[in-house]
Amino acid sequence: MLSNRDKQLKAERGYHGKSYVRPDGSEVLLDKFDWHMRKRELWARAGGQCEYVFPVDGSRCRLDGTIPAHIVPRAVRRDDRLEGLKLYCDRHDRQMEIQNWRVTRFGEKGKPVCKRK
Numbered sequence: 001m002l003s004n005r006d007k008q009l010k011a012e013r014g015y016h017g018k019s020y021v022r023p024d025g026s027e028v029l030l031d032k033f034d035w036h037m038r039k040r041e042l043w044a045r046a047g048g049q050c051e052y053v054f055p056v057d058g059s060r061c062r063l064d065g066t067i068p069a070h071i072v073p074r075a076v077r078r079d080d081r082l083e084g085l086k087l088y089c090d091r092h093d094r095q096m097e098i099q100n101w102r103v104t105r106f107g108e109k110g111k112p113v114c115k116r117k
């Protein structure tokens, strides 16, 4: 039986405990230490600021980021790699969650529901 866990990749990336890396390189960080490290990387990349970009003019949300969000919903296929994450403020996390859920469920593209102040 093929395993979906690549032990060598996990060792190379220095993950701990129950975290695992799939053979395609995607990651699931179940170990607290690993996930905290990933969050620190995410916050550093974002400079602590929400990474939502307004489609209207390409400007970025100015609020503080509070929530590490998965671009592909975790329920579909969890991947905790840095490039699979966005740091959002509460509002944009909610907004993107609704959109992703609709895309996943109904195959439609969500439209931004919140207006810029």
Ligand SMILES: [Zn+2]
Residues within 6 Å of the ligand: 050, 051, 052, 061, 062, 063, 088, 089, 090, 091, 092
């Ligand atoms: Zn935001």
